[in-house]
Amino acid sequence: MTFQGLKLKTLQSRLIVFLLLPVFLIIFSGGLLSFLYTRTIILTQWNDSAVLKLQRAAHTIEMRLLKPIELMDMLFQISNKKNTPLSLDTIVAHLETLEGIIEANFKDSSDSLLLSAENSMPTRHGMMPFRHSRISKISNPEYNTDAGHEIVTLLLTLVDTSGGDMGQIEIKMRFDYLLKDIIRLGWWQSDMACIVAPDGKYMAHTNMTMKGRHYLGGENDPLEQAILEKMKTDPFGTIQSKGYPPEMVAGFYKLEQVPWTIILFAKGDLILKPITHYRNAFVLGSAILIFMILVLIRYHVGKIVAQIKTLSKNAQTVAQGEYGSPVRVDSQDEIGQLVENYNHMVAGLKERDFIRDSFGRYVDPDFAKMLLKHPDAGALGGKRREVVLLMSDIRGFTALSETLSPEIIIRVLNQYFSHMIKIIQDHNGIIVDFFGDAILVFFEPLSGATADTALCSIQCAFRMQSEMKAFNKEMQAKQLPELGMGIGIHAGQVIVGNIGSDTRAKYGVVGSAVNITSRIQAEAGKQEIIISESIFQYIEDQLHVKKTFSAKLKGVDEPVTLRVIENIL
Numbered sequence: 001m002t003f004q005g006l007k008l009k010t011l012q013s014r015l016i017v018f019l020l021l022p023v024f025l026i027i028f029s030g031g032l033l034s035f036l037y038t039r040t041i042i043l044t045q046w047n048d049s050a051v052l053k054l055q056r057a058a059h060t061i062e063m064r065l066l067k068p069i070e071l072m073d074m075l076f077q078i079s080n081k082k083n084t085p086l087s088l089d090t091i092v093a094h095l096e097t098l099e100g101i102i103e104a105n106f107k108d109s110s111d112s113l114l115l116s117a118e119n120s121m122p123t124r125h126g127m128m129p130f131r132h133s134r135i136s137k138i139s140n141p142e143y144n145t146d147a148g149h150e151i152v153t154l155l156l157t158l159v160d161t162s163g164g165d166m167g168q169i170e171i172k173m174r175f176d177y178l179l180k181d182i183i184r185l186g187w188w189q190s191d192m193a194c195i196v197a198p199d200g201k202y203m204a205h206t207n208m209t210m211k212g213r214h215y216l217g218g219e220n221d222p223l224e225q226a227i228l229e230k231m232k233t234d235p236f237g238t239i240q241s242k243g244y245p246p247e248m249v250a251g252f253y254k255l256e257q258v259p260w261t262i263i264l265f266a267k268g269d270l271i272l273k274p275i276t277h278y279r280n281a282f283v284l285g286s287a288i289l290i291f292m293i294l295v296l297i298r299y300h301v302g303k304i305v306a307q308i309k310t311l312s313k314n315a316q317t318v319a320q321g322e323y324g325s326p327v328r329v330d331s332q333d334e335i336g337q338l339v340e341n342y343n344h345m346v347a348g349l350k351e352r353d354f355i356r357d358s359f360g361r362y363v364d365p366d367f368a369k370m371l372l373k374h375p376d377a378g379a380l381g382g383k384r385r386e387v388v389l390l391m392s393d394i395r396g397f398t399a400l401s402e403t404l405s406p407e408i409i410i411r412v413l414n415q416y417f418s419h420m421i422k423i424i425q426d427h428n429g430i431i432v433d434f435f436g437d438a439i440l441v442f443f444e445p446l447s448g449a450t451a452d453t454a455l456c457s458i459q460c461a462f463r464m465q466s467e468m469k470a471f472n473k474e475m476q477a478k479q480l481p482e483l484g485m486g487i488g489i490h491a492g493q494v495i496v497g498n499i500g501s502d503t504r505a506k507y508g509v510v511g512s513a514v515n516i517t518s519r520i521q522a523e524a525g526k527q528e529i530i531i532s533e534s535i536f537q538y539i540e541d542q543l544h545v546k547k548t549f550s551a552k553l554k555g556v557d558e559p560v561t562l563r564v565i566e567n568i569l
Helices: 011-082 088-096 222-231 273-319 334-360 365-372 397-401 406-426 450-477 512-523 533-542
Strands: 101-108 130-138 142-144 149-160 165-174 192-196 202-205 236-240 248-254 261-267 381-395 430-435 438-443 484-500 505-510 529-532 543-551 560-568
Touching (some): 011 088, 011 149, 011 165, 011 236, 011 248, 011 261, 011 273, 088 101, 088 165, 222 236, 222 248, 381 512, 406 450, 438 450, 450 484, 450 533, 484 512, 484 533, 505 512, 512 560, 533 543
Parallel strands (some): 484 529
Antiparallel strands (some): 101 165, 142 149, 192 202, 192 261, 248 261, 381 438, 381 484, 484 505, 543 560
């Protein structure tokens, strides 16, 4: 048989294919579904976690930006509660104590003059009454040559009790202070972070490979361009590059207080590391499972296949007539029962062949096989049908045996029978029995007409008489007397079948026609062949009759007409 072009000639290959294939498909489909489900969960969790941690990072930056305002609001509240005037130098002094602030100055809204911390803040009523402050502007980071690092200038507008602008506080903050711990506050696999303006211009970045780049997407990077497009519509989100695992994964979050967006980048294999580990573990586990199944098939099924191969090999030799020794039974399962039944079958075949070989001593082996093909050939009982009977006898052998030793007699008979049996088998004659030196044979018309069977029997008789010449030459060479044989042939109704019991039987004929044949044979002289009228009427136009006579046979009421034939026309 074939399986999609694959020829499966052995049981073991079929078991491997039809057992491993479903197991592999089940494992693969189940693992694939589990993998996809797990990957979806991990990606969902990562997206939620990434946005949350980006939010934390943005909130931290905003808190650092708002610390000066919170400080000033607190000072205003204390001043109002104590009804104590708040001087400029007090505000500036407190601002400069904050972490990350390099310098703080006051800028009057009336003359735009920058006043130092020593100047007071005059008003119409003495000291300036502030209500609160707000961020009016924040500059892009600029490199300060004197400080040796980037700074951000923050302008805080001072608002009076009526809501009017009273001036601005200019605060210069270290930019690296705003970005402090941004990687730690982002997601754990990040190795690159940046802050961009709404137009995509880089304000800061933490990776050396981004040095010299000014705009997000400026290198025509598909991932950065996708982030830039999504920033126009969404306040936050995550983007993956193509491929699996993606080469890079990015997340962004817009700050609320300032027009900045935090973007964090990470390598996709790090983000999807748990999924990759799960995939590798799944592939390795599946390979180990399939390998174990293969080992089990080779170990357990291999024994079964070996026994089946032994049975198949022995069956081939049995078909050729060689039975060999019984196959050893190694198990009590179905295979063991099969081997045991095989041994019983071979034993039965041996017995049958013994019977057939014994039967074949009396008929030609090929003709014996043909007989065994008939349903009734092996059953006791028989059927009445017309057959052709032939009986031969050596003339004067009884008197001759009185003068010879038993050993010589048996040797002469065996040599005589060896010549005659071969001829009888060649003509599909069935030897019923040996009566001393006489042979009783019948020819059964299993297929064809009785006339053909009658002609075949006569041809057999002439060959037997001709063979006597070769036999007598052998007798002369051994200084033994020559022998002569008479043959009688008759056709009649007999019962043909297995005669005997269940323990011992033989295939033969019973009926008066057998006795008549014996009587006809007794009328034949040396080298003569005598046929009855029943034979003559079938093939009278094919025979040359030498003599016709009437004889009174024992057991027959009326005289019968017999003919001595010389040859076949």
